[in-house]
Amino acid sequence: MRETESEGERHPGRRREALSASGIVRAAIEILDAEGEDALTFRSLAKRLSTGAGAIYHHVASKDELLEAAAAELVAAIVATATPDADVRTLMLEAFDLIDAHRWLGSQLARAPWQAAVLLVVEAVGERLAVAGVPEDHQFDVASALVHHILGAAGQHAASARVPLAVGRSGLLKTVADDWTSRARRDQLPFVRAMARQLADHDDRRQFAAGVDLILAGAATLTRPAPPHAPTPRPTGS
Amino acid sequence: MRETESEGERHPGRRREALSASGIVRAAIEILDAEGEDALTFRSLAKRLSTGAGAIYHHVASKDELLEAAAAELVAAIVATATPDADVRTLMLEAFDLIDAHRWLGSQLARAPWQAAVLLVVEAVGERLAVAGVPEDHQFDVASALVHHILGAAGQHAASARVPLAVGRSGLLKTVADDWTSRARRDQLPFVRAMARQLADHDDRRQFAAGVDLILAGAATLTRPAPPHAPTPRPTGS
């Protein structure tokens, strides 16, 4: 347990490196991952960093900014590593897996559409649409549909992150399915009831992928030069 | 200004009818619509109902329950009126318009997937898929894709509800677009930058509808008896 006096070990408090924005963000991610969204407070963060709550404000402007930075950090990592040759579908599934692994990320992404993390996803998805053969004048629509799909699924996942960790994933699904089933029975919701039964068996990653394939299949129908009928604004006819 | 002694007008405090769950939910919706999500607190709600904050807990268990009930009330209304003969596409657009009119609804719907409001949407969407010609074994996937699309768009809308009311919608869009454009320039995000330019011109209702059409077009490709290639799990090939 001897203290070696290496490099700049002269300052008494030098054991902990000076506070920095990136260090704070890193610590925030650790708390979010380990203990969930509600556990991240400026007080808990300050305690982990062995400092006062006010000190954090010298490096990040607000909790919103902190959460945005945390989300951007994670998304940037997968976008950077996935970029080389992955196609849209692969990228979408990687995004799903990221949100699955860090469940607080779901609600954070849904919180503000123009935050850096969302922009990175939009860009990464959009860049691959030309390669996928989506005509230029439909790329924005397809990109927004894919991103909505991510954000929608993200919200679902974020919600299931709120239950205590003791309840396993399949246990949770079982509970939700039971809840759905009972409510559906009482309220006469046959479709929901049938879907709840399936939900208990299949996993939602598969369902997410199916949704991606639906959107891409829809996009593929656009590559034909001229579809016979434009979508009419009046859907009243049978 | 004479007081007529009608019916049960004997009690001094009878002017305001007794507190009830539905009355509380109605008042909550009024506050949410008029002043936004952050303005709804048990204190502000109690003040509007001329009672104490604690009294509300005799009728609703928590703020979560209150928000779920408020969302369910609005969704139930459009599902009930839209039900007769509207197709999926129309229903989706009505859901979009509802979320557009009550922006707090977006974040509330994303909050918990098994809340009543979401169940009602799933059911209403699901019921119409058979009519739309979606094969039975794909209905859950299509329904979940459509609901993810709603929830994704809902999140976007909810986020734009956080800005002060003074800023008009187009003004906000302009600001967001500017922000997107500047960040995109700095960070080299060409697709986002191009999309931001279009975002300033076109409205997002149209983009939402385009997404719905994409999913439905994708679903239409499933109605063929047997597609030549099943989606392969390995997308690594070019």
Added chain:
DNA sequence: ACCTGAACACCGTTCAAGT
């Protein structure tokens, strides 16, 4: 039974005071 409103245990954020 229903209501009241002070009290409790928290938040995010600010700011005088220290180093």
Added chain:
DNA sequence: ACCTGAACACCGTTCAAGT
């Protein structure tokens, strides 16, 4: 300049005390 931690202005929720 950076940090500290008490203080401020809130929350949701509880609960003794009233009617």
